[in-house]
Structures are given as C-alpha cells and as structure tokens.
Amino acid sequence: MSELVEAAVAASDLAQRRSGVAIRELSQETEFRAACDLLDRVWRPPAGSPLITMALLRGFEHSGSYVVGAYESDRLLGVCIGFLAKAGLHSHIAGVEARARGRTIGFALKVHQRAWSLERAITKVTWTYDPLVSRNAYFNLAKLGAVAQEYLPDFYGEMDDGVNKGQGSDRMLVGWDLTASAVAEGCLPPHHGAALPPDAxxxxxxxxxxxxxxxxxxxxxxxxxxxxxxxxxxxxxxxxxxxxxxxxxxxxxxxxxxxxxxxxxxxxxxxxxxxxxxx
Structure with missing residues (x-):
C-alpha cells in the first residue's frame, strides 16, 4: 500500500472516530432499504416517489460503485452513494439524519470516500451541489479542497422534493483531485476559509x-x-x-x-x- 493510500486510510479512521461512527459498504437488501428510507427523510420527496430505489443501489453495489453507510452501533446515521464514471467516481448523493448533524459525519463520509477511491487507483471524484447553499460551498471548496469546474443551469430540471421544490436545480460541478496536497491537508483539521484579496x-x-x-x-x-x-x-x-x-x-x-x-x-x-x- 502506497504512502498516499496509507495516509488516506489513517485520515478516514481518525474522522470516523471523531464522529463516533463506523463507515462500511452496504451489501444486504435490508441495508439498501434503510439507506433509501434515510435519504427520503432528508429530502422529503412526494409519497410514492422515492429519491432512489433499493434496486438501483443493488446495481451500483454489484458493479463495484461506492455505496456506504455511517453507523453508530447498529443505527444508520448517514449514507453516501457514488457511481463509477469517466472521470473516476461521481459522488451522486449523501445525507445525514437530522438528529446526527453537527457531528461531522458528512466530513467522515467524504474522507472515507477518498480512501476507498485511492485504494482502487481512482484519483478523481466529481459531484454537484447547489451553489446557493453557503455551508455546502464552504464545505466543498474551503474544507475539502474541491475545485469548481462548471456552473450547470437547471441541471436536474424541475424537482419536487421538500428541499428543492419550486427553486430550480442549478448546480455547481466540482472536481476533487485526491492526490493534491491541499486535499490531503483538508482531510485533517483545522480548516480555514479563503482570505479576501485587497483588490477584489x-x-x-x-x-x-x-x-x-x-x-x-x-x-x-x-x-x-x-x-x-x-x-x-x-x-x-x-x-x-x-x-x-x-x-x-x-x-x-x-x-x-x-x-x-x-x-x-x-x-x-x-x-x-x-x-x-x-x-
């Protein structure tokens, strides 16, 4: 195992301990269904229109994509799902139970995703986020060290879940270079926002x-x-x-x-x- 991978795994282990969770890959139908239910509680889609299905998670997992849960004992508190893509891995969705927010579980999931990817010789992860959500912009750009690549107007079309309904679905596509020194440093605290240039x-x-x-x-x-x-x-x-x-x-x-x-x-x-x- 290379030094880069070893350091990434160590950072992931530390992030999990600090968050009080254990992150593991999902493989059983009951786990997939629990993950789907958690994501629906976070995004609140209309009844009968699940955000993601058990069958799709099974397909992702079986094809070697990233399907994990963050557990406190046997309680599922967070989910992160990514699929293999041309760039490497595309991280499609992540969610944390409302009662567990503020415990840096989302951060632990991303640091785990980095280690998981590097173990498989994947060196880049992409994902999208709503560029109007300040805490997500800070998390992605300042904390994790991802780089904004493209502004995507109304990327998902009209959305009807409780988070996005009636607001359009503009997204920022970011790329996460898992080998960059800034990214490695971002996987360990502390974190700071960018300084404001005097000529801005x-x-x-x-x-x-x-x-x-x-x-x-x-x-x-x-x-x-x-x-x-x-x-x-x-x-x-x-x-x-x-x-x-x-x-x-x-x-x-x-x-x-x-x-x-x-x-x-x-x-x-x-x-x-x-x-x-x-x-």
Whole structure:
C-alpha cells in the first residue's frame, strides 16, 4: 500500500472516530432499504416517489460503485452513494439524519470516500451541489479542497422534493483531485476559509433588504456573495430566493462560462473569482 493510500486510510479512521461512527459498504437488501428510507427523510420527496430505489443501489453495489453507510452501533446515521464514471467516481448523493448533524459525519463520509477511491487507483471524484447553499460551498471548496469546474443551469430540471421544490436545480460541478496536497491537508483539521484579496471587487452583493445587487463584472478579481441561509430564505421569502438564483446564474454562471475560475470561498459567504489574464 502506497504512502498516499496509507495516509488516506489513517485520515478516514481518525474522522470516523471523531464522529463516533463506523463507515462500511452496504451489501444486504435490508441495508439498501434503510439507506433509501434515510435519504427520503432528508429530502422529503412526494409519497410514492422515492429519491432512489433499493434496486438501483443493488446495481451500483454489484458493479463495484461506492455505496456506504455511517453507523453508530447498529443505527444508520448517514449514507453516501457514488457511481463509477469517466472521470473516476461521481459522488451522486449523501445525507445525514437530522438528529446526527453537527457531528461531522458528512466530513467522515467524504474522507472515507477518498480512501476507498485511492485504494482502487481512482484519483478523481466529481459531484454537484447547489451553489446557493453557503455551508455546502464552504464545505466543498474551503474544507475539502474541491475545485469548481462548471456552473450547470437547471441541471436536474424541475424537482419536487421538500428541499428543492419550486427553486430550480442549478448546480455547481466540482472536481476533487485526491492526490493534491491541499486535499490531503483538508482531510485533517483545522480548516480555514479563503482570505479576501485587497483588490477584489464586489460583482454580486446584498442590499439592506437582503436582495441581490449586481456590481461590475469586468475586474480581474471579484467576489460573488450568496445568502447566509438560502433554505430559510426560501421558506420565508421565496421571491427573494428566486432573485438570488437568477442573479447567481447570471454572474457566477456567466463568469465561469467565460473562462473565469473560482479560487476560493470565504467564511462570510462569498465566492472568490479570478479572470484569466489576457495575452
């Protein structure tokens, strides 16, 4: 076993101990059904429309994809599912029981996924997340060291689960280079958000009413702000949440389409974006 793999396995073991869980691959029908039920409790899809089926999990597992659960004794508290893809592994979905949040179980699942992948000579993992959810942006970009690759407007079409209904399904595709030193360091605490460059210009900010305000987008270094809690905003002010979706799609989506790069995410909820130098 190479030093890289050994270090990844050790980091995974440490993350599991700190979270108080044991992560293992699922292989039995009862385990698959429990995983499906957990994901449905997290996302709350309409009755009769499960988020994912037992049969699909069986197919993923049997084909050698990533299907794991995080257990406290015999209680399933978290699930993470990924399938083999052209890039290596695509991490499709992960969820943690509401009562178990705040215990870094999601982090333990990702660190385990890294070790599992490296043990199989997979060096890159991709996944998508809602770019308006600040805690996920921070987790993915600042904590794990993933890199934003592409802004995908309305990627999944209209969604009717309790988390996404009525808000569109824009997603950010990220790539996780499992061999990068920054990623290896991110798998161990502490973690810090990106520092704000002194020459950064606000390309998207919030006004006194919490609504998006567009700024100039032609500066070399830009900040793109998102709400601190878009989920609460969706529940309390859905019109404002929709305004943020449109503004982020136009600014961040437009910048990435033009070749700009996301270089970090700050603790106070701003993407750092840099334009490529011409010439």
């Amino acid at each position: 210009v606000a390309g998207l900010d919030a006004d006194a009413n919490g609504l998006p305000v567009l700024g100039p987008l032609d500066a070399p270094c830009l900040t793109i702000r998102i709400p601190a809690d878009i989920e609460a905003l969706r529940a309390e002010r859905p019109g404002a949440a929709q305004a943020w979706r449109s503004a982020l799609r136009d600014t961040l989506g437009g910048l990435l389409a033009e070749g700009a790069a996301v270089t970090g995410f700050t603790r106070d909820g701003r993407y750092l974006v840099e334009r490529k130098a011409e010439g």
